[in-house]
Amino acid sequence: EITFWNFIKNHLSKDEIERFENLTNIRSDIGRGRAWLRCSLNEHSLERYFYIFLSDPDILRQYYEEEALLLDDEISSTLPSMAAGLASIYFSINFDVASLDGSAIKPSSSSLHMEEIVSPTRESATPSVGTHTSSGTHASESELRQTLIVTLQAKDEILEKNRSMRKLLEAEMLQTSSLRKENGKLLEEVARGKMAQVEAGRENEVLRSQLKKYVSAVQTMSVEDVSGGEEVYERKLVEMAGMHAELVEFNEHIHTRLKSAINLLRYMRSELVDLRGPMPTDDLVGRIEADDIIGILESSSSPARISVWMPSVLLKGRGPDASHFYQVFIRAGDDEWNVYRRYSEFHEFHLQIAKKFPVVETFNFPPKKLVGNKSRQFVEERRRSLQSYIRLMINNIIRNHEKIISNPTKTTLVTLLPFFSET
Numbered sequence: 001e002i003t004f005w006n007f008i009k010n011h012l013s014k015d016e017i018e019r020f021e022n023l024t025n026i027r028s029d030i031g032r033g034r035a036w037l038r039c040s041l042n043e044h045s046l047e048r049y050f051y052i053f054l055s056d057p058d059i060l061r062q063y064y065e066e067e068a069l070l071l072d073d074e075i076s077s078t079l080p081s082m083a084a085g086l087a088s089i090y091f092s093i094n095f096d097v098a099s100l101d102g103s104a105i106k107p108s109s110s111s112l113h114m115e116e117i118v119s120p121t122r123e124s125a126t127p128s129v130g131t132h133t134s135s136g137t138h139a140s141e142s143e144l145r146q147t148l149i150v151t152l153q154a155k156d157e158i159l160e161k162n163r164s165m166r167k168l169l170e171a172e173m174l175q176t177s178s179l180r181k182e183n184g185k186l187l188e189e190v191a192r193g194k195m196a197q198v199e200a201g202r203e204n205e206v207l208r209s210q211l212k213k214y215v216s217a218v219q220t221m222s223v224e225d226v227s228g229g230e231e232v233y234e235r236k237l238v239e240m241a242g243m244h245a246e247l248v249e250f251n252e253h254i255h256t257r258l259k260s261a262i263n264l265l266r267y268m269r270s271e272l273v274d275l276r277g278p279m280p281t282d283d284l285v286g287r288i289e290a291d292d293i294i295g296i297l298e299s300s301s302s303p304a305r306i307s308v309w310m311p312s313v314l315l316k317g318r319g320p321d322a323s324h325f326y327q328v329f330i331r332a333g334d335d336e337w338n339v340y341r342r343y344s345e346f347h348e349f350h351l352q353i354a355k356k357f358p359v360v361e362t363f364n365f366p367p368k369k370l371v372g373n374k375s376r377q378f379v380e381e382r383r384r385s386l387q388s389y390i391r392l393m394i395n396n397i398i399r400n401h402e403k404i405i406s407n408p409t410k411t412t413l414v415t416l417l418p419f420f421s422e423t
Contacts, residue, residue, distance in 0.1 A: 002032055002063065003029040003332050004029075004030070004033030004034075004037075004387075005020075005029040005030070005032040005033035005036070005038075006029065006063070007033075007059070007063040008033055008036050008390060009058075010059050011049065011052050011053065011056075011059075012036075012340075020032045020035055020036055020039075020126075023035060023095075023096045023312070023314045024096055025096050025097055026097075026098065026100055026101055026387065027101055028101045030100075030101065030102075031098075031101035033093040034095075034100040035096065035100055036095075038091075038093040038095035041086065041093060041094050042091045042092060042093055042095070043090075044086070044087045046083040046086065047081075047083040047084045047087070047350075050079045050080040050083050050416060051080055052198045053070060054070070054076055054077075054079075054080075055423070057071075060120070074159065074162065075160070075357075077157040078154075078158045078159065080152040081151075081154055081155065081158055082154065082155055083153075084145060085151035085154060086147065088147070089143070089144075092231070106343035114167040120328045138332055149161055167407060169309070169311070170330070173331075176307075179268065183265070183268050183269060186261070186264060187265065188267045189261060189266055190258070190262065190395040191260050193240055193257060193258050194258065196254065197254050197255075197258055200250065200251075200254050204247060204250075204251065207243070207247055208247070211240070211243060211247075244296075247290060247382040269338055274349045286299070294328075305331075305332070305333055305408045306331070306332045306333075306394060306395075306398065306404070306408050306413060307330070307392060308328065308329070308330055308331075308387070308390050308391050309328075309329045309387065310326055310328055310329070310386060310387040310390070311327055311329060312381055312385050313325070313326050313327065313379050313380075314326075314327065315339065322374070323342055324342065324343065324374070324379055324382060325340040325341065326340065326341055326342070326346070326386060327339075327340055328340070328341060328342070328390065328420070330410075330413070331421055332408045332409050332410050332412070332413045333407070333408040333409050333410075334409075335409050336421055337410060338422075338423055339420055339421070340420075341419075342384075343366075343368075343382065345364075346386055347365075347368065349367045349419045352418070353393065353397075353419075357396075357397055357423055359396060360396075360397075361391055362388060363386075363389055363392050363396075364385070364388070365389050366382050366386060366389070367387035381408070397416070397417070398413075398416070402418060404416060
């Protein structure tokens with residue numbers, strides 16, 4: 001028979017397993033599972049265990065059915081926060097009692113039914129956890145009800161925040177897509193302008209050649225050689241000057257138009273980079289002024305569709321043990337996922353990747369700071385710096401990997417850079 005204890009043992013150390021298996025008054029796995037839950041409430045460790053459970057989805061699927069709360073990504077992400085709300089209550093529950101071995105436990109009027117949240121759906125019985133102390137007294141029912149209300153409200157706030165962030169991200173992606181289309185149209189317009197300039201240059205060469213011949217003929221021609229005398233000679237000179245002025249004006253017009261198009265392209269590209277991050281072909285704008293722009297556009301391969309954002313920073317823990325976890329949202333082709341990393345993990349990753357790709361050492365990685373590294377302003381600045389670093393690093397590394405360029409997926413990216421794995 002599969003019990004809750006079978007699931008819990010996968011996440012406990014050897015000493016912790018022995019602790020519950022050697023309890024004096026408990027003999028069954030059902031009782032050990034119930035004892036563990038009461039002990040977790042006493043020690044305020046339920047939040048930590050939720051994070052451990054959710055970090056291993058393979059084990060979860062072995063013990064839970066698909067409709068279970070722990071397998072629902074949106075709901076399960078709120079369970080640690082709900083468990084954290086219980087930290088405000090002091091529990092002193094006696095967990096080494098023989099009655100926990102029973103197939104069902106009749107709860108008291110002030111029982112807190114928490115085991116329904118964490119017990120596997122395949123367990124034959126779903127016991128509840130009473131809040132009675134070892135001396136037999138009971139916690140206030142109103143206090144427990146108020147705690148549950150606060151916890152559920154916190155869950156609703158987190159869900160609403162997640163929905164808002166997703167809507168904001170979708171809006172940004174829509175704007176990015178629009179800018180990318182405008183960017184493509186602008187590149188085509190610049191290419192057409194360059195082609196027109198090349199064509200005008202050819203016409204200029206023809207006109208310049210004709211002008212040289214004409215000037216040479218005029219220079220060798222004396223007033224006496226021109227029939228009609230000085231009037232014809234003067235008219236020829238005026239025609240030559242007019243042709244030269246037209247050529248100069250046309251060249252200036254073409255140059256001004258092309259320069260305006262290039263400036264607009266650079267502006268649009270900077271807007272796109274702010275939303276999406278730098279692209280592997282960022283040097284294209286600098287190469288637009290080269291003579292063979294058509295060859296550049298035809299030879300430039302499409303960049304891999306990999307985008308990275310770092311939209312938020314989460315604070316976990318309290319006091320001196322508090323740590324900031326930076327959310328990294330990655331989109332590779334049609335795959336989307338989040339990873340959460342501390343600054344120390346980013347720093348270690350930077351050192352490792354720099355050994356494999358020396359060019360990474362030239363990138364601006366935010367340095368360590370021992371004092372004042374938890375202020376809101378500093379954390380926000382570090383988030384922006386890490387986002388710029390990650391974007392630049394990814395785009396420079398993947399540009400030489402044809403497998404990712406041709407097939408940008410989560411699997412190909414994680415294979416190359418395991419740092420972005422969810423585990």
